[in-house]
Amino acid sequence: MKAVVWLAGIATLVGGAAYMIISLNRWEWNRALFFGLIVVIAEIGLATGLVLRKIEAAGRHDPETLAVLRQTRGPSPDRFAWLKESNGQLNVFITFLVGGGVILSGVAWVVDRLASKTSTAVGEERLAEELHMIGYPPGGLVVDDVTVLAQDMPGADDEQLRKLLRRAGRI
Amino acid sequence: MTMRPGTVALCVLGLAIGVGGVHELREATLSTHQRQEPGSRVELVVQASSHRAERGQSLQEMVEALLVTCRLEVTADIDLPVRDEGNGRFRAVVQPDLDRTDRRQLRGCIEDWTVDQLRVDVVDFEAPS
Numbered sequence: 557m558k559a560v561v562w563l564a565g566i567a568t569l570v571g572g573a574a575y576m577i578i579s580l581n582r583w584e585w586n587r588a589l590f591f592g593l594i595v596v597i598a599e600i601g602l603a604t605g606l607v608l609r610k611i612e613a614a615g616r617h618d619p620e621t622l623a624v625l626r627q628t629r630g631p632s633p634d635r636f637a638w639l640k641e642s643n644g645q646l647n648v649f650i651t652f653l654v655g656g657g658v659i660l661s662g663v664a665w666v667v668d669r670l671a672s673k674t675s676t677a678v679g680e681e682r683l684a685e686e687l688h689m690i691g692y693p694p695g696g697l698v699v700d701d702v703t704v705l706a707q708d709m710p711g712a713d714d715e716q717l718r719k720l721l722r723r724a725g726r727i
Numbered sequence: 728m729t730m731r732p733g734t735v736a737l738c739v740l741g742l743a744i745g746v747g748g749v750h751e752l753r754e755a756t757l758s759t760h761q762r763q764e765p766g767s768r769v770e771l772v773v774q775a776s777s778h779r780a781e782r783g784q785s786l787q788e789m790v791e792a793l794l795v796t797c798r799l800e801v802t803a804d805i806d807l808p809v810r811d812e813g814n815g816r817f818r819a820v821v822q823p824d825l826d827r828t829d830r831r832q833l834r835g836c837i838e839d840w841t842v843d844q845l846r847v848d849v850v851d852f853e854a855p856s
Contacts, residue, residue, distance in 0.1 A: 584838060590840070
């Protein structure tokens, strides 16, 4: 049966190619296109048959060789075998999980305690003392009369002071 | 990779056949036109038949449509209407005369699958009576 199919495919290919050339020679372009299409279809069919035959030939195997290969195959590694080990106590994985949580909680508690110690009463007093250096003067920014009068003295030309007096409306 | 002499010979033979075939096909389909006398004429005789044609379309109409279409392949005019000689045979006057290539082109177009349900064979190119 296969031989008949192969022969039919080859005959279609050869016949289609022959009629395509004849049609071209006779200037019958529609017929040439039709037979060219037949040639392409037959070619695809034959090529597919050849590929399938190759695949089928590659798939054939010797049962004895296959059995030997399967017997000599090494055991596949079980990377999670340690999870299966159990002697009735807590599992190793759970032990690691709980222990890691306890350690992390302890570290967090220590960090929290250290951070709370950084803001003490002594530290607050030191901060107030340092802020005093950049604070307003005791009398505020209002210019007293002595300073205003001092501006009238010859040579007492202070640009910053005059700016302050202008803002206060004293000049 | 070594090839046996027989394989090499087959390859050379196949290559020669392929090149020769392409060359022959090129020669066969190459247009080589010759100038024709302006007043010359030739009569085209065709044998036509139709199968399951559309109703209302006569065989003469279909033949005329085919000839009008195929006239575009050649540098000549076809006098319409074509003359019905009975039994599916029609005769048309083509002018000017057709050279060898034009006759092959016109015959190919007429005998090709150009119009559905219509089969026309060129009987002959005859000298005008």
